[in-house]
Amino acid sequence: MVAGEGKLQNLPIILVVEDEEPLQEIVHDALKEGGFDVTTVSSGREAVAMIESGVVNYSALVTNVNLKGPMKGWDVARLIRQIDPAFPVVYMTGAAEDWAAQGVPNSILLKKPFAPAQLVMAVSQLLNTGSSTSP
């Protein structure tokens, strides 16, 4: 889905936290296909710093849960929500059970394996403002 790519002067920028290279590429490619711009970092520390700096106006966080290092995806989301309580959050994990205890409200969890379309839809759903009950 590359229609209009490069024509909208700016696109929503998604901040991705992922420390495994093949997954970085899959996530990057899926979001680019959906028409999003993507910034990828390898640690939660970097992600929080980038939100804190406020230099770039990110639209959503997509984070792996099981990051190497002390800061897990759960921590990244909580710290960013303390800065911006409405910040959209998507988690990626192989073990979905912990979301009910560790996730933040109004977030979406993608259980691996997931299709690229699920990631694009999760981000889109969190960004769209609206109320839609079925007709």
Added chain:
Amino acid sequence: MVAGEGKLQNLPIILVVEDEEPLQEIVHDALKEGGFDVTTVSSGREAVAMIESGVVNYSALVTNVNLKGPMKGWDVARLIRQIDPAFPVVYMTGAAEDWAAQGVPNSILLKKPFAPAQLVMAVSQLLNTGSSTSP
């Protein structure tokens, strides 16, 4: 996402109201990529007339809010909902704040800049009948 294009004898037709040409093309291309047919008009007056005539069976309205001329996107949606109370409505705008006062219920607002995938998802979500809470 052009799988099957031309094979389904008819596709849902989306009525787009947009008076800036580059945006017309972006919206058109994104919806075509998602597999929808698209009719684009430049004014709310035309859109309402086409729904009123009933000649074509449109599936959803996608309208810019800040149209030139007296009729804004908010007015287009209200007039069409008076004709068909369940008609799906997607607004596009740079200033999202007015939706809470001027939008119709069960509509979706896309705040610019948005990715093409967000538009496709907004229309799809309003067209799909269903109830899905997470498993």
Added chain:
Amino acid sequence: MVAGEGKLQNLPIILVVEDEEPLQEIVHDALKEGGFDVTTVSSGREAVAMIESGVVNYSALVTNVNLKGPMKGWDVARLIRQIDPAFPVVYMTGAAEDWAAQGVPNSILLKKPFAPAQLVMAVSQLLNTGSSTSP
């Protein structure tokens, strides 16, 4: 949307019940485009048998409602939900009215004609775990 295809070692596999060949192809292509793997069968009986056997771990059911033979799509979904009460279900039909009486809870109905993107979004929405109210 084929980003990353083949790179994730496994993808969610969608079980499709459709007995008309052109529709089999459209549904298959749309889901593959979204990044899902697809298994297509022509009867509800086969579908239920495959879920029962437990050999493959299917992620969701997409079923035509008006199947030839005694078992309609409504029956397929009910039988599979008796095996797995949380199994995601998408119906495809030209006559949407019966869903309120014959559908299972937390399912999505696609009324024909539908765009390929609607199918991909329906499946994605049922697979994603999460709670998202608009910001």
Added chain:
Amino acid sequence: MVAGEGKLQNLPIILVVEDEEPLQEIVHDALKEGGFDVTTVSSGREAVAMIESGVVNYSALVTNVNLKGPMKGWDVARLIRQIDPAFPVVYMTGAAEDWAAQGVPNSILLKKPFAPAQLVMAVSQLLNTGSSTSP
């Protein structure tokens, strides 16, 4: 909650299907407390007949699932939804598992034991038209 009882010239009338007398009374009293009028029948056959006759304009169905006789609560709801596809349905049951396979979409299930307030809230939620995401 008996405010205004008798002052509104008519109140919504809830059709209750329950064949155990103590439960009839509990359900009746809870709904009356909430300000609803109540008609109680002991079998699904009677309930369907009353909806079919159209003499009284019932607002919602509250049905026990495990009724004596051949017609279970699941059947009552499906038959009534064939007459009125938007008819609100609340099930009461001790064994909640079957809802995912046997329930109709957009229904609510009360698992016994439940508090009277849960019943009043279930009926109210199905009757109120609206879309409310949290502020």
Added chain:
Amino acid sequence: MVAGEGKLQNLPIILVVEDEEPLQEIVHDALKEGGFDVTTVSSGREAVAMIESGVVNYSALVTNVNLKGPMKGWDVARLIRQIDPAFPVVYMTGAAEDWAAQGVPNSILLKKPFAPAQLVMAVSQLLNTGSSTSP
């Protein structure tokens, strides 16, 4: 439901717009029973003035749609949402059809006749912050 009445030092105050006296009383009594404080005015003009003044911190608007005078309930809600875009809104009306064209997003409509419990639930649902999908 008068538990705790008078013990919480302050209660949420609901602003009611209703110009028929018997209905004023019914609405007042139902909300008091639920534990809310109530301020009733007879015109939309007064309601908007009270929100604008900011003297009292109202928690929600409950308005009849068919008010005497030029300002209908639809107008009251739109004007108040321009002041506070997240203000909770409940409409009361005998003719529910117009809500889809004239209502604001994230509002609830009570179709007459309604039970007092429906009013209490509508207000409570709009005030509670949260996300609850069924377990």
Added chain:
Amino acid sequence: MVAGEGKLQNLPIILVVEDEEPLQEIVHDALKEGGFDVTTVSSGREAVAMIESGVVNYSALVTNVNLKGPMKGWDVARLIRQIDPAFPVVYMTGAAEDWAAQGVPNSILLKKPFAPAQLVMAVSQLLNTGSSTSP
């Protein structure tokens, strides 16, 4: 709303964590009015111990956020969700902002001051299994 009290052989039991005595009474009375049984403890430590022991089958947690001692309401909910990932959670707090960062998914937050009916509705909504989009 005391209809049927004592007639249902058991009622859902709500576990309340509150360390201020007047609030204990308000919460207790509101829930009893709604027809729930109530167990009140003064610390999160006790609450977690009671869920862990499994002696009583509690239906939901209602917890003040700002508890004295080291364990806040946020911690209580996370610990209990690690034991039972679907356990219904209602928070009560004067400062609502932290919920987006500290709350668990699928929980409800009551911002003080709240009416007793809001508490009863929050608990009921989390207990009721169902999917209800507006008719």
